[in-house]
Amino acid sequence: MIKMLKIYNTLSRKKEAFKPIKKGEAGMYACGPTAYWYQHIGNLRTYIFSDILRRTLEYNGFKVKQVMNVTDVGHLTSDADEGEDKIEKAALKEGKSAKQIVDYYLGIFREDLAKLNISEPGIWCKASEHIKEQIELVKILEKKGFAYKTSDGIYFDTSKFRDYTKFARLKKEGLEAGKRISLKEKKNITDFALWKFSEEPGKRQQEWPSPFGGIGFPGWHIECSAMSMKYLGEHFDIHTGGIDHIPVHHTNEIAQSEAATGKKFVNYWLHGAFLVFKGEKISKSTGGLFTIAELQEQGFLPLAYRYLALTSHYRNPLEFSLEGLEGAQNSYKRLKNIIAELHDDGKTNKAYLKKFESAINNDLDMPKALSVLWGLLRDEKAEGKIATIKEMDRIFGLDLLKKEEISVPEEVKKLAEEREKARTEKNWGLADEIRKKIIDKGYAIDDTPEGTKIKKQ
Ligand code: AMP
Ligand code: ZN
Numbered sequence: 122m123i124k125m126l127k128i129y130n131t132l133s134r135k136k137e138a139f140k141p142i143k144k145g146e147a148g149m150y151a152c153g154p155t156a157y158w159y160q161h162i163g164n165l166r167t168y169i170f171s172d173i174l175r176r177t178l179e180y181n182g183f184k185v186k187q188v189m190n191v192t193d194v195g196h197l198t199s200d201a202d203e204g205e206d207k208i209e210k211a212a213l214k215e216g217k218s219a220k221q222i223v224d225y226y227l228g229i230f231r232e233d234l235a236k237l238n239i240s241e242p243g244i245w246c247k248a249s250e251h252i253k254e255q256i257e258l259v260k261i262l263e264k265k266g267f268a269y270k271t272s273d274g275i276y277f278d279t280s281k282f283r284d285y286t287k288f289a290r291l292k293k294e295g296l297e298a299g300k301r302i303s304l305k306e307k308k309n310i311t312d313f314a315l316w317k318f319s320e321e322p323g324k325r326q327q328e329w330p331s332p333f334g335g336i337g338f339p340g341w342h343i344e345c346s347a348m349s350m351k352y353l354g355e356h357f358d359i360h361t362g363g364i365d366h367i368p369v370h371h372t373n374e375i376a377q378s379e380a381a382t383g384k385k386f387v388n389y390w391l392h393g394a395f396l397v398f399k400g401e402k403i404s405k406s407t408g409g410l411f412t413i414a415e416l417q418e419q420g421f422l423p424l425a426y427r428y429l430a431l432t433s434h435y436r437n438p439l440e441f442s443l444e445g446l447e448g449a450q451n452s453y454k455r456l457k458n459i460i461a462e463l464h465d466d467g468k469t470n471k472a473y474l475k476k477f478e479s480a481i482n483n484d485l486d487m488p489k490a491l492s493v494l495w496g497l498l499r500d501e502k503a504e505g506k507i508a509t510i511k512e513m514d515r516i517f518g519l520d521l522l523k524k525e526e527i528s529v530p531e532e533v534k535k536l537a538e539e540r541e542k543a544r545t546e547k548n549w550g551l552a553d554e555i556r557k558k559i560i561d562k563g564y565a566i567d568d569t570p571e572g573t574k575i576k577k578q
Contacts, residue, residue, distance in 0.1 A: 126181050126482045128174070129436060131367060131390040132288065136484050139178075139389065141358055147183040148353040149175060150387075151242065152345060152362035152370065155192040156226040157211040159412045162426060162441065163396040163403045164363075165233060169427055170393035170435040170485075171361040172239040176516045177481050188352045189242035193223040194249045194327045195317070196341045200369055201303075202274070202314040206338070209325055219326040223247070233413045236423035238518035244352050248344035252329050255339040255347040258381055259315045260332065267380045271306035274317040274340070275333050280309050282376040288390075289368040313373050314340035342373040346386075350378060360387040364394050394438045409441055416446070420530050424519055425450035431487040431517065451563065453519070458577055459498050460510060460521050468505035469512070473497045477513050490516070529575050533564050537575055540566065 126139045141147050151171045154160050160168075178185050198204035212219045234241060248255070259275055262268040267281050279285045286293055291311075304310060318335035319328045328336050349357065355378070362371060371390065378386040395402055398409025413423050429449035433439040473493060480489035494513055497503055507522070514521040529537075540555040556566055560578065567574040 126177065127484055128389060128391060129484045130388075131371075131392050132388075137389070139358075141183065142356065142388065145182065145184060147178045147185045147359060148357035149178070149185055149187045149359040149361065150345070150349040150353060150357065151187065151189045151360075152366060153189040153191050153242075153245075154227070154230050155196045155207055156223040156230070157196075157207040158226060159414075160226075160230050160233060161403065161410045161412060162416070163409075165237060165239075165413065165426070166396040166430050166439065167361075167363045167393040168234065168239050169237060169430045171391075172237075172518065173431075173435070173481075173485050173487060173516060174359070174361065174391060175240060176518065177485055180478075180481070180515055186244070186353065187240075187242040188244040188246060188349060190345055190348050191223065191227055191245060191247045192341065192344065193219070193247050195339045195344065202317065202340060206325070206327075209327070212326060229412075229414075233423075236413055237427050238424065238520065246348045246352065248339060248348070249327055251344065251348050251351065252339065254351050255343045256316075256331055258343060258347045258350075258377070259339075261381045262315060262377060263333075265380060267377070268315055269308065270333065272318075273306075273320075274314045274335075274337065276307060276312045277315050277373070277377055277380075278308055279311040279313070279376060282380050284379075285311065285372065285376055288375055289372045291368060291372070313342060313369075315343050315377070316340060342370055343377060345370070346374050346378040346381070349374075350382075350386075355382045355386070356384055357387060359389045359391060361391045361393070364392045367392060393435045396441050397438045398441050400440070403441070419443070421446055421450055422453070425453045428453040428456075428519060431491055431519075434488055435485060454563065454577065456494075456498070456519075457521065460506075461524060463506050463510075465507040466504055467508070469508040470497065470503055470505035473500075473503065474509050474512055477509075481516055487517075529564065530562070533559055533562055533575060536562075537566065537573060541573060 127136045128139050129135070130137045154164065175185050175187055193208055194206065196207045198207060198210065208219050208222055212222045215222065231241065259268065262277065263275065267278055268275050269278055316331060316333055316337055316339055318337040319325050322328065322336040325338070328338050330336055349360070360371070375386050397403065398407050401407045403409035413426065416426060417423065425446060429446055430439065432449060473496070477490050477493045480486045480493055490513070494510065497506060497509060510521050536555050536559050540552050543552040543555060559566055563578050565576045565578050567576055
């Protein structure tokens with residue numbers, strides 16, 4: 122049964138009921154990684170958000186076709202279409218081929234998706250494998266008068282696309298003022314490269330012949346228009362990404378797609394807010410650029426990070442700290458331990474499930490959905506807990522019913538050994554003190570005839 126799902130559409134800046142183009146189906150495109158380095162936990166927050174969206178659509182009975190791109194060429198170090206290609210730069214630095222760089226970082230990214238229970242998209246597409254489609258699109262834009270040539274490439278003329286400033290609510294005056302700064306051969310400050318000519322043909326690892334009068338490579342934005350339209354059609358349902366994409370990347374995607382086809386590109390645009398560190402966007406200078414592997418090295422479970430991400434609404438910034446993650450991990454472990462003790466009575470609790478569904482269908486309100494879950498667990502009289510949690514976990518993706526061997530942290534193991542030593546020395550006071558420390562860390566000690574066992578509390 123298809124229920125009423127409301128999602129916040131950046132196009133209208135309003136929550137809207139989701140109405141698919143094709144009954145019972147949803148086409149969804151997520152801007153994927155630029156595969157020149159690890160995806161940090163900030164990037165991964167955005168993919169957890171699009172995963173929740175996809176799961177919610179599926180929960181509501183939609184058949185979802187999800188496409189994600191991999192940027193493996195054309196993303197330059199400066200957003201003003203200048204600077205080095207991020208992939209080429211990494212290849213040079215690491216002494217590898219561009220393909221090796223992309224394969225390596227994409228491999229790690231896919232491992233991270235699996236660790237975080239993020240379902241992979243049905244279709245992955247790489248920019249370098251869709252050069253023909255991108256050239257075709259640029260040719261259409263040239264033919265329709267939306268493109269012009271400079272000495273370093275083919276550019277989109279944003280002044281020709283009437284609604285250019287609409288999506289991001291850009292201020293026209295600000296853009297006019299911007300003209301005074303480094304326009305070079307561009308006609309308008311917001312014009313962007315559709316195709317760039319290689320500065321020295323033969324030097325780059327990735328370049329292709331083009332009908333535009335030069336060997337080169339595609340601009341960053343054109344890949345998402347060309348590939349999304351190839352796999353989902355010229356007009357499709359949902360497009361997602363991080364909030365930083367609104368003013369440039371997505372604005373440009375809309376301009377070039379709608380200019381080329383003459384029709385509406387996407388019905389619903391959804392954007393995830395940032396993971397911030399000390400109040401700022403995480404970056405090399407502010408810190409917080411952790412990867413999932415680094416968090417694991419520090420004793421964190423990847424799913425504790427997923428839990429943390431679900432404790433805040435996707436449209437609110439989430440402040441990251443290791444202490445905050447530790448708190449999330451403790452709650453997550455507590456949740457699993459409570460669930461592990463439940464017995465299946467074969468029933469489903471419709472009342473709690475209904476509350477849960479209204480939370481997720483209200484623009485993916487995961488904090489609310491989590492509080493419904495905790496409410497169910499705390500409600501001593503509630504029936505049907507196991508089956509209800511199973512349903513909820515279709516969206517949470519937290520492996521709530523999966524029983525696993527607990528891994529005891531090194532420090533707890535060490536404390537247990539110290540306690541054993543104190544006991545053999547008959548130092549009962551010290552042994553008791555250590556036991557308390559172990560309990561404080563969330564573990565219990567069980568002295569059995571086979572020896573001492575450590576259990577999660
Ligand atoms: P990139 O690999 O830089 O193209 O980024 C991949 C995705 O992560 C994009 O959708 C970005 O909008 C998103 N992103 C980048 N930084 C953050 C952050 N700190 N928090 C959440 N999402 C982010
Ligand atoms: Zn994109």
